[in-house]
Amino acid sequence: MVTALELIDVEGVEALSLRRLAQALDRSAMALYRHAENKGDLLDGVVELLLEQVVLDADAPAWQDELRRVAHRFRGLALEHPNAVPLLLARSLSTPLGLRPLGMLRPLEAFLQLANRAGLDDAAAVAACRSFFGLLHGHVLDELQGVVAYPEERDDLLRLGLHRLPLGEFPRMRSLASAMSAYDGAAQLDRLLEALLVSLAADLPPSG
Amino acid sequence: MVTALELIDVEGVEALSLRRLAQALDRSAMALYRHAENKGDLLDGVVELLLEQVVLDADAPAWQDELRRVAHRFRGLALEHPNAVPLLLARSLSTPLGLRPLGMLRPLEAFLQLANRAGLDDAAAVAACRSFFGLLHGHVLDELQGVVAYPEERDDLLRLGLHRLPLGEFPRMRSLASAMSAYDGAAQLDRLLEALLVSLAADLPPSG
């Protein structure tokens, strides 16, 4: 599983095949069917391996801090393993909740627990859960769009490959190249989180 | 291109192969290399086909309304073509901006234009752009997680397949099944949009 992740990190998701993986492990390709029933199972395993590294502590003393911590941890993981992000985000699409591997559900359960403890009722907890992960996934997706075409270039326009764009049709994009490369992902995530936390606080009973 | 999308809709992204597509078109598999250089080009073509259906009008009189309209249009498209969503969101990952097909950049350019017209300066426009699409993509990703395992079931728990989960480890999730199925995606998107629009308004010079 960890070798599978390494393969993905180095060569991309597309390069991960049962045969290549078996070769990297000095085993026969069919021996993998002992550990995973499918290639799908294997991909799920990679996702679970990643999510294990971002445990949400439902008993954390300050729940807002815990959410901030988890969000940044997830972002860090995505930046460390950009090639695995499509897997991380898309694997659960079109797989109904109850049929997903448990490792993919644990973060959700922990979030719900934390939200309950923080004082949110059931409906609010579910809404908060979806907002939180939606925000997180959206941000990661967004930040990873900022990939650089030619890292060695010093000019922002060239580095993003934007010089190739037809001048007439994309005036804004060209002129905003530098603003685009100045993007600070961590700060943006913080901003989004603050907004979410404010709106969550509004859902709490007045006591808290 | 439209037959490619149909194939994806019916059988999923995985089922789209050059050979299957050629067969569906009553052509030889290699004839496709006239229209697309790669399989990748073909997938980009599908994404562009979808994005063409969600044009952002940079000259819209009320920019907030235009953003709301576009967001809901995009959501609608995602719900119509759930199988294509992974493509829609992941295709541009790790492809630098300037190297992306133009159809994938047009919405960005239009947004930047709209933001400028609304009075945002360059840096604010870029930030708003990322927030907007991040929010949108995140929400769509999130809403599509609500796929149903057994649509014919009447009980929420069973319909999501949640009865399979180990009782001890996932108490919250089981008890929140009904709250989960009551989720209203359009309303949630509206809530997120309102929050964004408020924060954008705060960035505007006081005149507006």
Place this chain on the structure above:
DNA sequence: ACCTGAACACCGTTCAAGT
């Protein structure tokens, strides 16, 4: 009982051979 090689039905892509 465990493992594995060959085999099957697919891929994307190339290229020489047809018209």
Place this chain on the structure above:
DNA sequence: ACCTGAACACCGTTCAAGT
């Protein structure tokens, strides 16, 4: 000049044949 069939180097998966 255009198209296409066979061919190449891969897939995921099955299964009978080995130990």
